[in-house]
Amino acid sequence: MELYKQEFGQNFNLGFDLSLYPWLMDKSWHNDISPSFYFRTHTGFMVLWVDYEDPEQREDSELDRYVVMTAVNSGTDESPEIHHDEGSSVIFSSNDIGDTISFFLKRLAFKREEA
Structure with a gap:
C-alpha cells in the first residue's frame, strides 16, 4: 500500500494515478496536513502537496488542492531528507489536476532517469 494511503487513509483520492508519475516520491506523514511528494528538477528539489x-x-479551505513548493535536502543523494525551510516558496498552485500536470510537463525539466 502506498505511503500516502497508510498515512491519510486508503480512500484518499489524489485526483491522478500516482503510478503514471514515477518521479514523484511519496514522503507523506500523518503529522502533515496532507500527502506530499518530492521530486528533483534541474534547479533542485520541490514538493507537491495534494x-x-x-x-x-x-485545514485551510482557501488554499488550492495542488501546491508545489521549493524544498531542500538535508540528507544525502542516497538517503534524501526533503523538507521546506524559511527560504521555501510556493511556485505553483491550482485546484485543477490538468493544470498541475501541464505545469510539470511544460515548466520543469526532470533528470532523464526520473522522467
Missing part, C-alpha cells in the same frame, strides 16, 4: 478534494476537509 490536499483533500473537498475544500471543507482542508
